[in-house]
Amino acid sequence: MTKKRSSNRPTIADVAERAGVSAITVSRALREPQKVSSELRRAIDGAVSELNYVPDLNARALASSRTDVVAVLVPSLTQHIFSDVVRGIYDGLEDSGLRIELANTRYSAELEEQLVFGIMRHRPAAVIISGTEQTARTRKMLEAAKCPVVQIMDLTDDPIQKIIGFSHERAGLEMTRHLIEAGYRRIAFFAGWMNARSLQRHGGYRQAMEEAGLYDPDLLGQRSNDNPEFSRGSRQDFHQFSSTVMGRELMLEMLERRPDIDAVFCNNDVLSLGALFACQAKGVAVPQQVGIAGFNDFDFMAAAEPPLTSIRIHRWRCGFEAMKAVQGQLNGEPVGEPVVDLGFEIIKRASTDRNGEVAAAAQEAPPLALS
Amino acid sequence: MTKKRSSNRPTIADVAERAGVSAITVSRALREPQKVSSELRRAIDGAVSELNYVPDLNARALASSRTDVVAVLVPSLTQHIFSDVVRGIYDGLEDSGLRIELANTRYSAELEEQLVFGIMRHRPAAVIISGTEQTARTRKMLEAAKCPVVQIMDLTDDPIQKIIGFSHERAGLEMTRHLIEAGYRRIAFFAGWMNARSLQRHGGYRQAMEEAGLYDPDLLGQRSNDNPEFSRGSRQDFHQFSSTVMGRELMLEMLERRPDIDAVFCNNDVLSLGALFACQAKGVAVPQQVGIAGFNDFDFMAAAEPPLTSIRIHRWRCGFEAMKAVQGQLNGEPVGEPVVDLGFEIIKRASTDRNGEVAAAAQEAPPLALS
DNA sequence: CTGTTAGCGCATTCAG
């Protein structure tokens, strides 16, 4: 009878035999070297490299009912805001030996639920998930998972376990106040893709405008969300809805429809870039005739002509801290603060500098340091 | 004696008992429903949902020595070129039930080798990996893996199994020829982060320039690659090296050092955007005084003022096709063509339209009225 | 510090 061993990869038993020890000693030498005498350790290491032994993590997962996979769910892979978050997560990995299973929820709570269900079958070591709009079933699965769960990129009083993010509403509020203080009055809001967080930002904008007696619902630039492309099967993603092209279109339309506007607050830097190009194309002076502000503070905002005002959010850090929180809990540390507010900063640049204050300062220290 | 069962999740045996069948029938009903009578299937489905049974994929992986994990390795998560590829890969997943383990190689072949080693311990169903610059050991591991391996985003005569991409050298060549045909002569090349593919693009540029007797090595704008930040532990990624800020800096430097240049071919659209802003800041007319071309054709290129010429590459499709190729092989289909060239398109826009052929009317607009 | 025993939960034979 032939042995069942379909693959002829060496197993831990082969290593044990070769090193003249038992399998469990090999297992220990690999996972907790300090618990094995250096003599045996040397023999085992030798056998491992001679045999080219590679542990089977699936078997390990089954035997120990633990894995080294951290599941990460984000609504988009192409919006830099999330790719930066994901990069922060990866940078937080370092040499932890953990691995990332990344899932794309496409801003759909239903799809997210399906993905979480699939992920649970893997028994992940931890879950990092964006936002707070999980379905009831998703939340239940996550609560039942008995592993660290960290929500990111938003805030709530009622996190599943822990949430690390910032207030979109306050950010929208403060930026709008900045625009009002700068002297702008008819401030449009460009929405792009209206997800829950966009709505919060708009809520802040609305509050600030109402406080100042300036709110006008007509000053909203957006596209319908009722687009069949957003359905699950879509391959288009929704990325076209927060594109520079759309920012340009929205601005051209707004200049046509409401030529009296004197500023636009864009829900997304990418839109604000398009708005700037529209102004350039129409000969509209920024910031004198129209002020422009974005959201996220991507790198191009500082490089634009004129440099564009934005809200710097700590997206990289959000991912990084989430990963560190996961690792801490995996090491047995307590959960700590359930709500971590990373804050944000209003970065004032020339595009909203109607009175030339920033420009005056910039005379002394040019924004771009050349080599 | 207590049962070992640490977790009290239901197992396939519990379902079997409840449904009055054997475990293997449950297993089959779940994986190949058509091989089980509809009567039993109903009973099993009932038991599954009553018990809330969720199969343990780690056990399945161990028993079948197969997994549903596709490992994907890319050099960066934040450059849109790769986030678009990754999105294509995800869009290709559809309902295949496959999962993605995504790894970030940070443009380091050594890190890539370590990551591949780690991934192999998971016995992935397939591997999708960017480029052709794997180390010898990486290649060996991949060849030994006995699973589908697809390389992407480049071409080579000697793929590990299959490669899907396009020729960076030809793209560089054809864009440079376009610039020369448009009447430009002193054409600078902005490199940004000089990886293997950037070098190929530059090779194409150089060839075209030499053919025309125009090559001048002094017309290169780049930053040193010998930056310690690029080392493995870096949290900065190299993203600053292909940023809009850097494009602006490179252009300002070049205008200073070689005021005679009449065009720049940027290795990356993001750089070209910065170059455009630099021209605007200095009052340099695009495309009349200086032509600008990029690489990738990101969405903002069409929205810029003036719209920017670029090379459209099929990055989304590259990811999508790679995923489809993987699925095909997993379904037992042959590998097919080992080298799949997806090509590229030169997208000519106003920024290189020196003679006003593309958009005569669009250039009527008055010069930018910005400070 | 090291070894023995006994599974982890499922899928692969091969029978019926």
Added chain:
DNA sequence: CTGAATGCGCTAACAG
């Protein structure tokens, strides 16, 4: 179409 026996490769729990 269904089932019984067996082991995938590793590690937990105890013992020595």
